[in-house]
Amino acid sequence: MPNVSDRREALREALVNAAERTIAKRGLAHLRARDLAQEAGCAVGAIYNVFPELDALILTVNLRTLNLFEASIAVPPRGEGGRAIEDLVNLALAYLDFAALNPHRWRALFEHRMSDGAPPPGWYLSEQGRLFRYIEEPLRALCPGLGEEERSLLARSLFSATHGMVALGLDEKLMTLPPAVLRREIQRVVRATGEGLAAKSLS
Amino acid sequence: MPNVSDRREALREALVNAAERTIAKRGLAHLRARDLAQEAGCAVGAIYNVFPELDALILTVNLRTLNLFEASIAVPPRGEGGRAIEDLVNLALAYLDFAALNPHRWRALFEHRMSDGAPPPGWYLSEQGRLFRYIEEPLRALCPGLGEEERSLLARSLFSATHGMVALGLDEKLMTLPPAVLRREIQRVVRATGEGLAAKSLS
Numbered sequence A, B: 001m002p003n004v005s006d007r008r009e010a011l012r013e014a015l016v017n018a019a020e021r022t023i024a025k026r027g028l029a030h031l032r033a034r035d036l037a038q039e040a041g042c043a044v045g046a047i048y049n050v051f052p053e054l055d056a057l058i059l060t061v062n063l064r065t066l067n068l069f070e071a072s073i074a075v076p077p078r079g080e081g082g083r084a085i086e087d088l089v090n091l092a093l094a095y096l097d098f099a100a101l102n103p104h105r106w107r108a109l110f111e112h113r114m115s116d117g118a119p120p121p122g123w124y125l126s127e128q129g130r131l132f133r134y135i136e137e138p139l140r141a142l143c144p145g146l147g148e149e150e151r152s153l154l155a156r157s158l159f160s161a162t163h164g165m166v167a168l169g170l171d172e173k174l175m176t177l178p179p180a181v182l183r184r185e186i187q188r189v190v191r192a193t194g195e196g197l198a199a200k201s202l203s
Helices: A004-025 A033-040 A044-050 A054-072 A081-101 A103-111 A122-142 A148-169 A179-202 B004-025 B033-040 B044-050 B054-072 B081-101 B103-111 B122-142 B148-169 B179-202
Strands: none
Touching: A004 A033, A004 A044, A004 A054, A004 A103, A033 A044, A054 A081, A054 A103, A054 A122, A081 A103, A081 A122, A081 A148, A081 A179, A122 A148, A122 A179, A148 A179, A148 B148, A148 B179, A179 B148, A179 B179, B004 B033, B004 B044, B004 B054, B004 B103, B033 B044, B054 B081, B054 B103, B054 B122, B081 B103, B081 B122, B081 B148, B081 B179, B122 B148, B122 B179, B148 B179
């Protein structure tokens, strides 16, 4: 007979799986404790025994999304001088493709706010930070004069710029761009930015 | 005694003003027909006589926001060759400042979706398009070889990239950047992009 800890772990897994299915298929806004309980075969109150706040449940799903994105990066940056700009372009395209293929999962990364308004917990932030290193590596080759903190800031800024192009480009409201055009635009802007950064760093 | 058309116009103005106050102070999510009617001194049903869909009311407020942003551009681009990159940087900083000073108004530009899922009406899109010309002018000097359509696409891509940096930079969730750091990062990335575009265009 499974002990309490095993049963708790099994319920935790069932809840995360149920939440992941809902977020992936219908989006974060459709996540309801009642539906989760039904899918996981428990009482609504039992959810709160495992996840006192739904934040941790949602962030666990978002972490799976971050891992899925990481696995989707077909050409990991190699940080070699001559390929640094292509590495940045490939990362931006991988981000576009992931967002286009997993719209609900992807939006949930940005839609979720901690219920107490605090920043997300360290375990989540450190995984998020790990992904930024994929951008920091090519930047190390491209702008060798940048200090570690500057490089980390720049990696986040480049991510934000790419995110803006992906988010508005996939949003039918502000502009509807055919996928091939959006792709080419992202390539064009990321490449120009990389070239400008490299030129700056050489001058 | 005011005629029907005058009264209708006065009610329209009162409703737009009331909606503008709510959106500017509390955000689009707090807009309620009941509150609007109370503020404008009319019955709830009277709102729908003037604005059969609330979309047109919200877009009228958003148009005022676009105009306010346009008026805030302290240094309009002059489209001269040597200043084109600085023009792009100044536009990006004007956008950052506007978003930081008018967070609710600014977010409403992106939060609103037409109730029927259609694109916004032509009168709104053409005003939105007019603002993109502020970016197109420096691009004309920077990349003289680009055709009109390419330039228009690139202007929107540069806007999206800047929007991403502003939106995530002002969002306490993904990263909390001190205002001076966010400013410097936006300058750095926009300048690098401008330099990369200019170099490309010369090569």
